[in-house]
Amino acid sequence: MRNKLLEVKGLETTFFTDDGQIPAVDNIDFSVHEGEILGIVGESGSGKSVTSLSIMGLIPSPPGKITGGQILLGEKNLAKLTDKQMQKIRGKDVAMIFQEPMTSLNPLFTVGDQLKEAIVIHNPKWSKKKAFARAVEIMKLVGLPRAEELLKDYPHQLSGGMRQRVMIAMALVCDPKVLIADEPTTALDVTIQAQILQLMKDINKRLNTAILLITHDLGVVAETCERVIVMYAGQIVEEAPINEIFNKPLHPYTQGLIKSVPDMRFKKESLYSIPGTVPKPGTIKEGCRFAARCEFAMERCTQETPPLYVASEQHKSRCFLLDEQEVAKRDESVIESGRVEEIFSN
């Protein structure tokens, strides 16, 4: 097993609004290992973006606040750091790229200025020349041609794909150990998306940067990640290596999600669809949050909250179907029904 770089323990992020306290992320645990690509998938409102913003200390406050748990990066607990301390870590140890490259670049500064800003903040002793050389080097690394000239351009002069490459360059400029990518390709066209995903895989291999990839697209996950976390309504519902999640999904939500994606390789007669809609955060207080939409829901599911059951060393699922009691009960009922048949056959 590789070393844990980043460990999230019992993280709770709550938004304090006029309608009361809304737990956007509720008690989640996971860790990012050295050099891996870990995916977090979920639909809108599942808490995947809040998770990443919590790690970066970027939750808008007020109304949001980390109300519990730890985010451990080495010795440090990021959840407890002050803004000033966090600034030293952001960009250096953990960096982030966002969905919309146009709104996350400053339109008033050239690409070069913005790249050098990141370098200078974290290396105040570097000369201008050294910072410029580093900027050029990193631009070449992310596959941007004519790096020297591009540094003088403004963001609006670049295409969407190039802007996202600049964002990645900015994130990598101080050699972070962990890169958080929040829907990095959602705003891009498929052919450009393929280029950017390829680039992220290259970076992961060449620089051994661990990547936490947040996305709603199961296709993107299948193509890039080694491990996946599935989130639903602020909780982790399943965690598994990539092959297991697609071949042997354990949680009914994951199963439904995989079945409802149209696959372009073959035509399905009709798509499976999960009934109902994603509940608003904080509306379900008791029981499993997926129970109302689940075809296997039992009485117990609406009363108790299921814990994360460990199915195998790396595979966890938050579902009572994995509970030993339930498994035993099901076996029993099979045996019983078997007996009934015996009686009838006699």
Added chain:
Amino acid sequence: MTKVLLRVEGLKKYFPINKGVFNKQVGNVKAVDNVSFDVFEGETLGIVGESGCGKSTAGRLLMRLLEPTEGNIEFAGKKISELSNKEMRKARRDIQMIFQDPYASLNPRHTVGKILEEPLIVHGMGNSAERKKKVLELLQIVGLNEYHIKRYPHQFSGGQRQRIGIARALMTNPRLIIADEPVSALDVSIQAQVLNLMQKLQRELKLTYIFISHDLGVVRHISNRVGVMYLGKLVELTASEDLYAEPLHPYTQALLSSVPVPDPAFEREQLIISGDIPSASNPPSGCSFHTRCPFKKEECSTVIPKMQEVKPGHYVACHLYDEMQH
């Protein structure tokens, strides 16, 4: 042979670029450039392409929400490209549209009942009681409830709002529905619900769809035939199975190999094309894809390839298949 419901010939839309003190026209954005296709009764024709390829403009031209620069649109034997605005209004009873963003396309100040009734009033269909009955009937068909009639759009979720959009499009009993990215704003689990609903409605009401989308998986799922657009031009058009099994145009091949497949065990040769889509105001000469094409020949940069039928029902605009014609 099935009947042709909509025939499009040489459709063009050029947007002028004006510049300078006198606002002189200095060029054109060729948003849709010489596009021709037929839509058969009862089928779903998918139109795919990346942003800026002109697929949405094409959809709007068919509805005459935009005036075409050139070209013929024939709907059920009637040339709708020549109709006056007043006549066109009447014709829209048979052609309706579903839009991408159900937030933006429903009036926030009207109740669902009013939103749904409006098309009937516009087209002078039925009296008040009949209209009310029809509204209730359609709410039920798209899976909403009677009590929803008094609610406002903001009280619904994204998926429900798209159902309202679909119900509104169906109010006038149209024959053709143009759906412009109808599921792009929805989550996967909701997307599947809406796609299934659209398919069910098509079977029950014998609808014809033009389904515009950037998502190849979705288009593959719902379409009988698919047209691929690049920089304002249709580059390939064929039955959906053929397109996915055997794409002929290099752009289609690249597009298909770029789509992430939700299966980690799936291995394929990826054809990742470099570079970005050129600007439509200054498209490359000859074949507009030649700047990114891995199989470029000499003539590609000078001669515009014609759409030709390479196999029965399989049309492609590419010089690689010129010999196969002769």
